Amino acid sequence: MKFKYIYCTFSLFSLLAVQSCSIDPELTDVYVEQVAWSSEANVELSLNKFYPLVGQTYYTSHVNQDAYADILKKNTPNDEINLLVLGSTTITPGANALDNWAWGYTWIRTCNEFLDGLQKNGQHLPKEFYQRAEAEALFFRGYVYFELAKRYGARVILYNDLNDGVARPLNTPEEVWNFIAADLDKAAAQLPVTVSASNRGKLTKGAALGLKARAMLYAQRWKASSDAVEALQALNLYDLYPDYAELFKQRRREAKENKESILEFGYLAPNFKYSFDYFFGPPLDGGYAQISPTDNLVREYQMADGTDFSWSNTAHAAKPYEGREPRFYASILYNGAPWKGRTMETFEGSKDGYAIGGGTTCTGYYLRKFFDEKLTDLGQGELTFYFMRYAEALLIQAEAYAQQDRLTDGAEALNKVRRRAGFTKDLAATNRTHLLNLIRHERMVELAFEGHRFWDLRRWGLATTVLHGTHVDGVKITKGAQGTFTYQIVDADNKRTRVYPEKYNRFPIPLTEIQRNAKVEQFDEWK
Template structure:
């Protein structure tokens, strides 16, 4: 008996001691170590592509609203959306619905980390190949990573620009920071940030690809030379603008003009022949006007959000304002009784108006109509958005369509060029080597096939052209996330964002005609401190006195 127990005890002890050795040794098998994340072509590629996910998108990006809802272009129908905070003035260092500080610095680190860890990519790719496969594949892989390293610097420059347009000058981080580094960095000036961004863009402009489709069509959507130069154009335009160029240094305008000219000189891009279709389906990523886009594939979330309330499944979404409608040029024969006829054709390509055909029916934006006041969650402005939106998608059956958000297009470059040229040299003056005047550049936009507005005369004064270009930007680039920033850099936001937003209250007469009454939809708040975003209060507090808050924010 006793023996039996001793045996039993012995067995148990062995069992336990054998278990014990590695019993608690467990590791996550679904993750990589730092070395593994960069140990072969596929992993280096994956580590690099992650940087792209920090690029801004555009569709309904802020709490269900287009960012246009924070400017005088539109009003978002859902009063509870965080975007309304910009309009009510309810944002502060402690609460900013569009706060991007930490997210762009994350993107910046990712790019720097990638550049550091992929330095030796040639050897890594060579050594990690099991067998010598196709030489072509090997060479292609090397090129892929070479391009991606240049793109990483472009993306990092892009993130810095997104930061400075919001916050003004920000700290420039030159390496992958660790906890032991000095993390309390002061702000660089706006100009030094611009210089850094431009130097990075110049450094990589000839190392990125010119066109993906000839190299690898599946990679279309990654940065190209056009994108690098387009960003440079935008960056220098912002740097030359009144907000950031208080002394009106004309050489800054000249640089901006030169940068836009670089894109034009590529002779790769043009003005697409159909303004409305440019923002739809395949044109939004393949038209010759598109320089860079963010691709979203098939979905119907934009349509679901923005179809008129009277369309099955529609929720009104971000609705264009009367302020924007009023900005479109009236053509000869316009009358207040039929306000939507005889206007700049781009108006009805951008905005769905009362009594027009949209979604295969006639819109009833009048009081008591299926899309008008009296229906819960109907548009508060009397208009609905048409730009970007596929007509007649059947939401009941869940139909979808391809969407792509255009980040840079040739139309913007022409307007950047016109604005910079006009400021630097005047409406029609051409410095040596230049072939396109400011007026000519604007007219290319105005005379797009299907738009065909009268050309601006070459006799126009610099001041009048300035106004004309501003108006042109406003309508041409409506809903493309320019207006919110343009009125800031022009320093005119008090009179554009600080005035009431208006809409059309339309009544239907017994004879089927309509009365148009323009009413205030909402009081808007704009303070001079809002030219720049406040730096998040937590970041200020964490930095002691080293990071200085923007003027007026407390």
């Protein structure tokens, strides 16, 4: 392992993972390999470099991924995401905005270097510390392989040791999912059940079980997925936070108890912060308004009594933003919404209003979820990012149960999420398809903007229907002389048709890998 430099203070990477920690490394400019492994403090510093993998950029990458789906729209017409979803650019083996091959194998190499060095040089470390260090590296390797697997149909190259430079072929999906499961199983077995308050954000057994549940859902290993959630629940540590809106207003410095957080990423301004509100906030806030929720999503938020909203319902259409479920008000800034001491105005002609061309909303809506209403300097954001929360685990469980025809159990997991959302009438399903449709709706709403929608549509086999030959909708609002409003559903894609060919369900192996590795052949659909 090539440990040449180790930073002797907590870097930005370290602050992402933990609030504070008693680490006192040996201070020098250059370390030989033996010094790097000589103390728990030095090894801990090396582990901290992995934590940016779970949230360094707050929710920026997640909302951008959701803009490839039907719930968010980039407001600038020539944004690269708009160009791709509307077919002006295409995915090819040489150019893919959603490719992560080089990123993935860089991190896999880093994980394997750490594991190799730990095995060779860490035998003097306390057993409990050694096992936790190994488990953290295995968790991150499993996570990186999962991110590769979901893009490339689980046809990737497995390395469980340092790459010897010998070309290797693609592994089978069965081998890849087995590898991911094994890494996460061992991580779960060796990670602590809990961590101290000062180490909040470090990996735990629950984090490994939660990630395994997510990965096995993609693998369509339904029992393995539901078993992982059941093991997580057996820890008796996790529950839904009582208030959905308040869940997304948590600051690490406030140290509130939050049983919904399975793995989170903390920020502490001014030393470590993010600028999410600056890039995505409304113009009147001083934001760049890069992205807006679509009406495709907004109309999925039900009425408070659990009935569906419909623009065809004259009462709903007259007052579309009244009487909706609480998650709507927690997630969406709409015309008339109270916000930062003012009333949002998204009608045509207002500063925050509807327009085409960028710099303001082209759908009639802005994000509310993830924004800090108390923030005055938009570059000083410090709310918590959730890599995984218990609501997602319940929805994973519901789907995995549904696929095993455990309809009652699946509906119960689903209804737990809905009860927190304020619904008093539980849902029941008559068959597997019915329950899966209910779960798909709930994931769209509950997990909005958290980076799941695009990948969900792909794994469900629905992307070629929902994202191809379609457009997303916005609402153009006009204010009348008497202060009344009229609402017109408009094509937010400006009469362009969305493009998602079937071969996008498995991205091409990057051209660079094909050129340097004679044992890797391009997928048939991309030749």
